[in-house]
Amino acid sequence: xxxxxxxxxxxxxxxxxxxxxxxxxxxxxxxxxxxxxxxxxxxxxxxxxxxxxxxxxxxxxxxxxxxxxxxxxxxxxxxxxxxxxxxxxxxxxxxxxxxxxxxxxxxxxxxx
Amino acid sequence: xxxxxxxxxxxxxxxxxxxxxxxxxxxxxxxxxxxxxxxxxxxxxxxxxxxxxxxxxxxxxxxxxxxxxxxxxxxxxxxxxxxxxxxxxxxxxxxxxxxxxxxxxxxxxxxxxxxxxxxxxxxxxxxxxxxxxxxxxxxxxxxxxxxxxxxxxxxxxxxxxxxxxxxxxxxxxxxxxxxxxxxxxxxxxxxxxxxxxxxxxxxxxxxxxxxxxxxxxxxxxxxxxxxxxxxxxxxxxxxxxxxxxxxxxxxxxxxxxxxxxxxxxxxxxxxxxxxxxxxxxxxxxxxxxxxxxxxxxxxxxxxxxxxxxxxxxxxxxxxxxxxxxxxxxxxxxxxxxxxxxxxxxxxxxxxxxxxxxxxxxxxxxxxxxxxxxxxxxxxxxxxxxxxxxxxxxxxxxxxxxxxxxxxxxxxxxxxxxxxxxxxxxxxxxxxxxxxxxxxxxxxxxxxxxxxxxxxxxxxxxxxxx
Numbered sequence: 001x002x003x004x005x006x007x008x009x010x011x012x013x014x015x016x017x018x019x020x021x022x023x024x025x026x027x028x029x030x031x032x033x034x035x036x037x038x039x040x041x042x043x044x045x046x047x048x049x050x051x052x053x054x055x056x057x058x059x060x061x062x063x064x065x066x067x068x069x070x071x072x073x074x075x076x077x078x079x080x081x082x083x084x085x086x087x088x089x090x091x092x093x094x095x096x097x098x099x100x101x102x103x104x105x106x107x108x109x110x111x112x
Numbered sequence: 113x114x115x116x117x118x119x120x121x122x123x124x125x126x127x128x129x130x131x132x133x134x135x136x137x138x139x140x141x142x143x144x145x146x147x148x149x150x151x152x153x154x155x156x157x158x159x160x161x162x163x164x165x166x167x168x169x170x171x172x173x174x175x176x177x178x179x180x181x182x183x184x185x186x187x188x189x190x191x192x193x194x195x196x197x198x199x200x201x202x203x204x205x206x207x208x209x210x211x212x213x214x215x216x217x218x219x220x221x222x223x224x225x226x227x228x229x230x231x232x233x234x235x236x237x238x239x240x241x242x243x244x245x246x247x248x249x250x251x252x253x254x255x256x257x258x259x260x261x262x263x264x265x266x267x268x269x270x271x272x273x274x275x276x277x278x279x280x281x282x283x284x285x286x287x288x289x290x291x292x293x294x295x296x297x298x299x300x301x302x303x304x305x306x307x308x309x310x311x312x313x314x315x316x317x318x319x320x321x322x323x324x325x326x327x328x329x330x331x332x333x334x335x336x337x338x339x340x341x342x343x344x345x346x347x348x349x350x351x352x353x354x355x356x357x358x359x360x361x362x363x364x365x366x367x368x369x370x371x372x373x374x375x376x377x378x379x380x381x382x383x384x385x386x387x388x389x390x391x392x393x394x395x396x397x398x399x400x401x402x403x404x405x406x407x408x409x410x411x412x413x414x415x416x417x418x419x420x421x422x423x424x425x426x427x428x429x430x431x432x433x434x435x436x437x438x439x440x441x442x443x444x445x446x447x448x449x450x451x452x453x454x455x456x457x458x459x460x461x462x463x464x465x466x467x468x469x470x471x472x473x474x475x476x477x478x479x480x481x482x483x484x485x486x487x488x489x490x491x492x493x494x495x496x497x498x499x500x501x502x503x504x505x506x507x508x509x510x511x512x513x514x515x516x517x518x519x520x521x522x523x524x525x526x527x528x529x530x531x532x533x534x535x536x537x538x539x540x541x542x543x544x545x546x547x548x549x550x551x552x553x554x555x556x557x558x559x560x561x562x563x564x565x566x567x568x569x570x571x572x573x574x575x576x577x
Contacts (some may be wrong), residue, residue: 022276027270030270031271034263034267036454040259040263043263044263046268047167047263047266047270050270050271050273050274050557051270053271053274054270054273056279057274057281058280062280069286070176070280072228073227073286075229075230075282076228077273080231080232080239084235084269085245087242088242088262091206091242091246091259094249094255094258095255095256095259098252098255099252099255104259107256107259107260109252110253110258110332110336110337111261112335
């Protein structure tokens with residue numbers, strides 16, 4: 001990245017690449033969690049980790065570019081993620097009421 | 113822009129209508145609301161490209177055409193839902209309100225000019241669909257479909273968001289025009305792999321939503337488990353909106369790197385066609401076959417995207433229209449037929465449910481025949497011209513091998529679509545005469561007649577942009 005004189009030195013002390021690496025790692029951990037865990041709630045937590053990886057990176061890019069639109073996007077993501085949590089947990093509770101379980105291995109009614 | 117405002121307000125009104133004692137007012141009211149939104153949509157016809165909401169939302173004739181397809185499909189689907197009167201546990205006001213809200217999301221996806229708008233549109237549409245998929249609360253299959261759809265959808269959203277983030281990092285903006293300007297410049301400040309990775313992740317997220325292979329695993333399960341009326345909603349409206357969004361994204365901001373993504377889309381299109389068509393042949397359930405058919409139609413639409421030439425937008429509009437009409441007619445008949453018998457405690461949704469349909473219900477058999485012919489792409493139906501336009505738009509660009517494989521795959525399609533026709537006309541069965549409500553009949557006739565009219569005169573839609 002090109003150093004920008006408008007950005008405070010405190011922010012520039014940590015190079016942008018570090019944020020890129022951190023959030024990519026978080027994102028990959030999230031993906032691995034979704035693909036390997038068997039509990040619906042933990043899968044859901046992994047998805048949230050992916051969203052937050054994107055949030056961190058958005059804020060980092062936004063600060064380094066002195067451009068507020070990235071940080072505004074983060075607010076949208078947080079609001080939408082909260083709505084998604086509400087619906088998602090409702091679905092998981094609905095399943096738990098019917099099967100007394102949140103393990104996705106129990107979901108085998110639909111297959112070819 | 114008017115449909116967004118109208119549908120948001122009228123959706124809330126619909127929720128309040130649920131309090132009223134009289135249950136018969138809801139369905140006409142929702143149909144009226146959709147008609148108002150449809151009228152409001154075409155109010156801006158030919159007013160030229162307009163930008164709203166701080167240049168985040170764009171209205172031009174193409175988006176109005178997509179909105180028209182989406183709202184008209186919604187109108188037909190609401191009409192055949194019949195107010196959910198046969199189900200004592202249903203909450204019609206909430207279902208209709210969620211449908212109206214999800215239409216807001218679909219319209220935002222069609223006309224986005226800023227990636228925040230795309231993200232919000234996708235989420236508004238998807239979150240409402242998660243709830244509707246699981247609306248049959250006591251039914252384990254519906255529950256399972258809802259959870260699968262939700263987890264897969266949220267996963268796709270995460271991938272899509274990370275893609276948008278990387279694009280922002282590379283280009284410094286979420287606006288399509290600025291991304292286009294950045295992509296078109298040759299000397300770039302940021303290493304291009306960030307741009308490419310961002311584009312790929314964003315595409316993966318969107319392809320998840322339109323159920324292209326290899327991201328299609330949720331589709332058959334979700335389509336089968338969801339109540340049929342919401343399956344219809346998903347397979348028509350979500351698909352149309354998804355492709356409108358993909359087209360807008362690729363044509364408005366990534367023409368500069370066409371050489372990078374066209375092969376990716378072409379390979380995914382071929383894979384989708386293989387998975388969809390070959391998967392459909394092995395099914396015994398009509399509803400599950402329709403899910404695989406939806407996957408294969410996503411493949412055909414992706415072929416139109418690989419071309420991105422002048423006729424592409426026409427092809428996508430026509431194809432979405434033809435596909436929506438036939439799908440609504442097919443599911444409309446399935447809803448009636450599946451009520452007649454049960455299989456393993458569920459409404460019978462297998463091919464066998466159609467056995468001997470033509471004997472006492474010649475009308476329903478005719479409707480399902482026309483829709484199957486259209487989905488298979490037999491001449492004199494709208495589906496044929498849809499495929500024709502898609503293939504010719506790809507051939508225009510000089511891409512021959514992709515349509516060639518697609519033609520082969522559409523031959524495979526004839527096998528599984530014709531199983532329904534054979535079951536209704538040639539097999540023995542004992543289906544009693546099915547009573548069809550007058551309004552329901554009108555919608556089925558409308559879908560069938562339009563399919564044939566567009567099959568005879570495909571030029572009707574040409575040159576409207």
